[in-house]
Structure formats: structure tokens, C-alpha cells
Amino acid sequence: MTQKFDVAVLGGGAAGLSGALTLGRARRSVVVVDAGSPRNAPSAAVHGFLSRDGISPRELARIGRAEVERYGGLVLKATAVKARRDDNVFTVILDDGRSVTARRLLVTTGLADELPGIPGVAERWGRDVVHCPHCHGWELRDQPVGVIATHPQWAVRQALMFRQLASEVTFFQHTAPALTEQQAAQLAAWGIGVVDGTVDSLDVTGDRITGVRLAGGTVTACSVVVVAPRLVANSGVLTGLGIEPVPNPMGIGEAITADPTGLTEVPGVWVAGNVADLGAQVMASAAGGAAAATAINADLVAEDTRLIDRLMSGDYWEEQYGSGKRVWSGKPNPQVVVTAADLPPGTALDVGSGEGADSIWLASRGWKVTAVDMAQAGLDRAAQSAAEVGVDVTWQQADVTEWDPAPAQYDLVSVQFLQLPRPARDALYRRLAEAVRPGGTLLIVGHHPADLEVKTLQRPRLRHLMFTAEEVATALDPSAWDITTTAQERPGTDSDGHQITLTDAVLRAVRREAG
DSSP states (O other): OOOEEEEEEEOOSHHHHHHHHHHHHTTOOEEEEEOSOOTTTTSSOOOSOTTTTTOOHHHHHHHHHHHHHHTTOEEEESOEEEEEEETTEEEEEETTSOEEEEEEEEEOOOEEEEOOOOTTHHHHBTTTEESOHHHHTTTTTTSEEEEEOSSHHHHHHHHHHHHTTSSEEEEEOTTSOOOOHHHHHHHHHTTOEEEOSOEEEEEEETTEEEEEEETTSOEEEOSEEEOOOEEEEOOGGGGGGTOOOEEOTTSSEEEOOOOTTOBOSSTTEEEOGGGTOTTOOHHHHHHHHHHHHHHHHHHHHHHHHHHHHHHTOHHHHHHHHTTSSOOSOSSOOHHHHHHHHTSOOOEEEEETOTTOHHHHHHHHTTOEEEEEESOHHHHHHHHHHHHHHTOOOEEEEOOTTTOOOOTTOEEEEEEESOOOOHHHHHHHHHHHHHTEEEEEEEEEEEEOGGGGGOTTOOSOOOGGGOOOHHHHHTTSOTTTEEEEEEEEEEEEEOTTSOEEEEEEEEEEEEEOOOO
């Protein structure tokens, strides 16, 4: 079953989960796609993360996933392998054959550490082979450290920073270019010895590093080895969208370029964490994910605002009804059928009549119907359908959000699924209520907020346009009306043809006789 999300977060590390949490708290539908193999999995603990210092990477991820799920987010254990954009919707293909669709993407797939090909380095990575003094330095303090240089600028920086933590530091020239005079002076200032020659392997005894072995066989004792991996963004999923990594200015790897909010050159695609910032630690990655999420939410709000303006535009509905394609089912709405079955035919007002199915059904049962809609194209189509079945309906074009019908003229006033912001909605219902004769019925039906919980519903999730019948009832004077409010469930189908349950807010109100 295809669920369309507001945002698909690709990658479930600190950046992705933080972004998903922020989006969930903004009531956005969000899915996190993650295989459960964080970059820092070899490390015993996460450090420098305020309030979580010392927590294991997997436990941090577990807690983060639970927090995302608490706010309605979905976490899928999978890897995103490909993404494409169709109009304004992104489709992401997963490695298990599933796919997800979303209005926006937040890519937090991290990076790959390409380690020096020295025997022993990969096996001990994240334990006593490290690269960051802030991540591991405290735990490895007061031990002899060897820095193996592959990138001179970065290696010198590592040596200087580890020196204040270590009992001593040795700089292994290895394959890096010769030091500059300034770099040599900096190392000398801290008493850091420089060893020429290529490193052949690490010596390990009893599951601990004991030294660095050069190609000639010489071994220099140390307990900790520092290397500079090449950092390469895990950005393959972005290739199909035309987004490629670019070299880092320091020459330490490749990352995705983005603006300060994480927005890439492709509209609708944000990045956060190490995929965009090679040097970001866990806390910075989490902050980047949250910042990207706030920008994404603002972007979705702007898009939803444009959508609402369009849906409330007469030009939009003229285009829809003028396209030649049927917009609605052609069947009368079920609550109209149920309500009218208990009433003697009289005068009826169908507000927002669309293609006229309700009006034609009422007219065929003896009602004298006036149908009002803002789109003349819809009225023209409805009039043609009425003529084909031989019924008479008065078709009237008007902007119903401003139209004021004559008072006390109708035995039935029906408003079906006319979704408006509450101030405009309440004002309209009050005007329409005045059009009901004493003893007449006001029938209002709309999309209930419960529909927001239907995961595969493709209708725009505009919460403020939905309502309960009880909310609608507040627009009426209870002393003048006998009011019944219900939430009626009915079967429906999603875009894949699967059965779903929809909920309608239904208000039936009978205007009391005077006296």
C-alpha cells in the first residue's frame, strides 16, 4: 500500500532522527529509512553530546527511533538505493523492493571512512585506532599515541590536538609529503617526534596495540594510533536526482553542497549531518537535522498555502470542470440520500453543487432545487446531465464564501464537503442557516479529522480545513435548532485500490417553529 509522506528521511543517525523528531512534533507525516548500521557503531560510546555523554551509538539510535515513533513517525529498516522526482513528489526505492513517496526529502545518509590500507587499522577502528580527539581523546588519555600521516595538514593538526591528552605523541611521516618548516616547528614546539619511513602494520598483543611497525621492521611503541580517513559522503541515492558530491576544500574527502538550512541545488531536497558536513560530530549533526527540518516545515507550509489559495479559486475549479474529465463519482452523497428519505419533497438548496449529482437526485424525487457553485463550467456540466435525465434544476453561479441567500426560503439546505478555514466556514454556515425555513433541515457534511490517521489517504492533509460536527454546531444558536451531530464511517479505497475506512462529520439540524 502506497503511503505518501510529507517527508522521507533517508538515514537514521543523529541528523536523521533529530530531523524526523522535529517534523513529527510539527504534525508532519514522516518516514525514516535506515538499515541500522551507524557510522560510529564500532565505538563503545558517543561523547560530547550534552546529557547523553557515554551512551552507546546503538542505544542513542534506539531512543531516537522511539521518540520519532512517539510523534507518529514511521521507521523502516532498509536502505534507500534510488530516488526520482515526478512533478512535486519524490519516490524512493528501497533495497528490499519497497518504495515510499514523499513531498520532501531529508538525506542524512552520513559518510564512509576510507581508511589507510595498513594491516590492523580497519580491525581496530573505533577502539584504539581513532581520528578525533574530541570523540575519543579523554578515554585514551595519558597513553602514547602514534599519528600516521596521509594528509599532512590534517595529520599535523591531529598530532597537536592529541598532545595535550597523551603522555607522548609520535608523528609517522608514512606517505604524506614532507613537512613544511612551519609544520616541523609546530611539532617541535610540543615535543612531538617525527619518524620517517612507510608504516607497514600495527603490532597487536592481547587485543591491544603495542606499536607501529615500519617497512624496514623497526617498531615504535605506542598504545593508540591516529589516522586520517578519507571522508566520502554516502550520496549514491542522490545521483538520480542530479546531485553529486564535491571535493572538500581541505582535500579530506567529498560532500554534498547545500545552503545554511541544508537545501541542495534541487528544490525539495535537503541534506544534514556528515553527508553535507564531513567534520560534524554527533551533536552538530543532530542540530543540523533539526535546522533542516524547520526549513522543510516552513517550505511545506508555503506550498500548502499556495494549494489552499488554488483550491479556493474559481479559476482552478473552472479548469477542473472544463477539462472534460469527471471530477466526482456522479453518485449522490450518502448523507443526502439518508436525510432526504425521511423528508417530504420541498424546496432545496445545494451549496457547492459541483457536477450536480445531489441536485439531480433530489430533483428526480420531486424537490424544487436551487444549485449554487462558483464554477460555471461545473454548472454547465451539471445542467447537461440534468437535461439528459429530464429534471429541472435552477443553476446559479456565485462565490459561496460571500453569497447571501434569501432568508427562510428552503426546506433543505445541503452543504457537502465544502472545506473552508474556520472563520469563513462559520460565517457561511450562519448565513445558510438563515435560509432554512422553520421546520426545515440544515445538512452539513465534511471530512472528519479522523481521516488524517488513514496512512494511505492521498487527499491533502490540511488539518485546519477538516472539522467535527460538534465544531460546526457552535455556529448555530442551540435555542433555535434541534441539532444532531455524528461521525459516520464509510468504506473507501486508496490510490492503490485497497479498502480503507473514511469518516464524515455529519450535522443535521432542524429549525424550530416560531413560538
